[in-house]
């Protein structure tokens with residue numbers, strides 16, 4: 001029987017949650033016995049090769065590309081897990097949500113104390129993903145099946161979750177493994 | 182004890198004294214009723230509703246309801262846990278709670294309630310409101326992004342410090358904690374030794390320059406759920 005597949009992505013995140021996936025240490029050897037990685041920065045597969053059992057989403061949606069990737073994950077994954085605080089509540093990127101987008105761009109490209117931008121140009125190439133008005137937690141965009149908060153969630157949290165779900169067991173994490181920081 | 186009042190909480194017989202609230206009697210008996218605004222040395226405010234229990238089948242706030250002979254109190258039921266989860270989740274989406282860099286994280290009562298209730302994410306959409314920070318005072322700051330409007334600082338300043346530094350202004354979603362001054366916290370009489378600075382359950386009123394001193398893993402609620410201290414009294418209460 002073919003192994004179930006796991007896909008992962010980092011949207012508006014810092015890759016810290018992916019570092020925490022790697023932080024399961026030598027259990028990664030057990031993990032690749034259990035699953036194959038599909039689309040993921042872990043193996044650098046860029047597009048889905050088929051149906052996945054589990055999708056892990058790091059980061060919220062800050063631009064239109066994030067939204068498309070997230071929708072693609074929902075389409076291809078049986079179970080979608082919001083991994084970390086940025087996916088769950090927007091995280092640090094969402095601190096811009098109380099400011100108009102223009103003010104953020106002006107600060108970053110025109111007015112910031114360390115900005116050097118003699119042409120006073122705000123990047124606007126068609127190739128660049130379009131910024132959204134706000135950073136959206138992933139459950140504002142697609143249905144999410146499980147949330148693992150934390151900045152990042154601990155390796156034990158990720159490990160126990162994957163093992164439970166891959167063995168069709170209910171997810172019942174102990175007190176110590178649900179933390180928001 | 183002839184003047185004892187006997188009633189039950191979740192089927193367990195509890196003996197309290199006349200004039201006590203359900204919360205006070207439960208605390209003495211080692212039964213934890215979740216709470217956010219209540220603090221034993223402050224006047225009960227009854228504002229957060231986290232302590233909602235069913236008294237003879239009707240919802241009441243345990244921190245304000247006096248005990249009565251023969252009353253039946255339900256506390257730790259799934260229906261009530263759900264009410265409490267709903268309230269806590271609403272508090273999270275109504276404010277801006279960035280626990281990952283909050284000085285109160287690990288010692289915060291709102292966060293600890295969410296942990297104890299098993300909340301991994303609120304089911305409501307985040308509102309991302311605009312709230313301000315007042316860091317004008319040399320020793321203390323208010324971050325209104327994290328204020329849950331519990332009223333503890335208002336009571337403590339008024340009743341313990343005799344100063345009335347804090348008061349609520351506005352209504353509904355516009356309600357906010359205000360300071361008793363023309364503009365800023367630095368214009369008030371608030372002092373670093375005031376009780377009002379100690380009682381905030383979250384990271385909304387904080388002392389400057391003492392953040393992050395306790396490492397992760399050694400903070401109040403890192404390993405021990407909120408309410409464990411009260412529950413530890415149960416064995417002792419049984420002996421008496």
Ligand code: SF4
Pocket residue numbers: 180277278279280281283284285286287289290291292327383384385
């Ligand atoms: S006040 Fe509590 S819930 Fe809010 S950000 Fe700080 S630790 Fe988190």
Ligand code: SF4
Pocket residue numbers: 327328329330331332333334335358380381382383385386
């Ligand atoms: S500042 Fe703190 S103590 Fe005062 S009302 Fe807000 S949460 Fe309660």
Ligand code: FES
Pocket residue numbers: 215216217218219226227228229230231232233242243244245
């Ligand atoms: S603790 Fe009773 S209403 Fe807040």
